[in-house]
Amino acid sequence: MGLWEAFLNWLRSLFFKQEMELSLIGLQNAGKTSLVNVIATGGYSEDMIPTVGFNMRKVTKGNVTIKLWDLGGQPRFRSMWERYCRAVSAIVYDFVFMGFRPIRFFSQDSMAVLVSDISGLFCVIKEYVVDAADRDNLSISKGELHDLLSKPSLTGIPLLVLGNKIDKPEALTKQxxxxxxxxxxxxxxxxxxxxxxxxxxxxxxxxxxxLVKHSRSKN
Ligand SMILES: Nc1nc2c(ncn2[C@@H]2O[C@H](COP(=O)(O)OP(=O)(O)OP(=O)(O)O)[C@@H](O)[C@H]2O)c(=O)[nH]1
Ligand SMILES: [Mg+2]
Incomplete structure (x- = not known):
């Protein structure tokens, strides 16, 4: 960035503070809190505690202040997702890719692992990964997102879908x-x-x- 452009940005930041409010949702273990940490401080840890309820964190990037609602992904917290998505500037749906290398139906089996996180019965459902029943669970997982988006209170809110953990060999492709x-x-x-x-x-x-692009002017 040139000096002149940096100066203009600085000048802009004095007069045009931007802000946005963001809800981070997704299944437990997807990496939502990790994402907040990476955005806020660049720090990453393997040793994470599941979020109970929600956490709110304010992060400033340039002249944009982002208020992040980091919601718990365990089944008992999912009913509050809608409440925290209302009136936010964007929804971020965070996925986890983990588990085992499937024998067939690569993407679906991987997603079935994701579904197992919804149920909270990871160990039990893990055994169904190459079973046809898991494909039913995949549609439940997809249903979670579409169900949320069908709420009238969330009409038109932009959606950012993040496929996390692509460092793992079993990660799905974007397609x-x-x-x-x-x-x-x-x-x-x-x-x-x-x-x-x-x-x-x-x-x-x-x-x-x-996120910065989707923030809105405060004044
Ligand atoms: N390999 C890998 N592991 C990750 C990545 N992001 C997060 N994890 C790990 O996934 C686990 C869960 O991360 P969290 O950030 O606590 O997940 P969460 O979505 O906040 O979970 P809940 O709070 O229960 O909803 C932790 O052990 C993280 O270290 C990633 O990009 N790659
Ligand atoms: Mg968390």
Whole structure:
């Protein structure tokens, strides 16, 4: 960035403070709190405590202040997702890719692992990964997102879908994620998808850029 441009940005920041409010949702263990940490401080830890209820954190990037609602992903906290998504500038839906290398139906089996996180019965459902029943669970997972988006209170709110943990070899491709979650069928709002790794800070810049772009003027 040239000196002149930096000066202009500084001048702009004095007069045009931007702010945005963001809800981070997704299944337990998806990496939501890790993403908040990476955005806020660049720090990453393997040793995380599941979020109970929610945490709120304010992060400032340039002249943009981002208020992040980091919601718990465990089943008992999911009923509050809608409440915390109302009136925010954008929804970020965070996915986890983990588990085992499936034998068949690569993307679906991987997503079935994701579904197992919804149920909170990871060990039990893990055994169904290559079973046809898991494909039913995949549609439940997809249903979670589409169900949330169908709430009238969330009409038109832009959606950023993040496929996290792409550092893992079993991670889905962006195309598989898009297909598996039926993202193409969402036509009533802006939808964007990035594949990220909090661990390696992959594509975190793009996420921040998207957030800053979607912030709104305070004055
Ligand atoms: N390999 C890998 N692990 C990650 C990544 N991001 C997060 N994790 C790990 O995933 C686990 C869960 O991360 P959290 O950030 O606590 O997940 P969460 O979505 O906040 O979970 P809840 O608060 O229960 O909803 C931790 O062990 C993290 O270290 C990543 O990019 N790659
Ligand atoms: Mg958390």
């Amino acid at each position: 598989s994620l898009t297909d598996a979650m039926g993202l193409k069928s969402i036509t009533d709002r802006e939808v964007c998808c990035y594949m990220i790794s909090c661990k390696n800070s992959t594509n975190i810049d793009s996420v921040i850029e998207w």
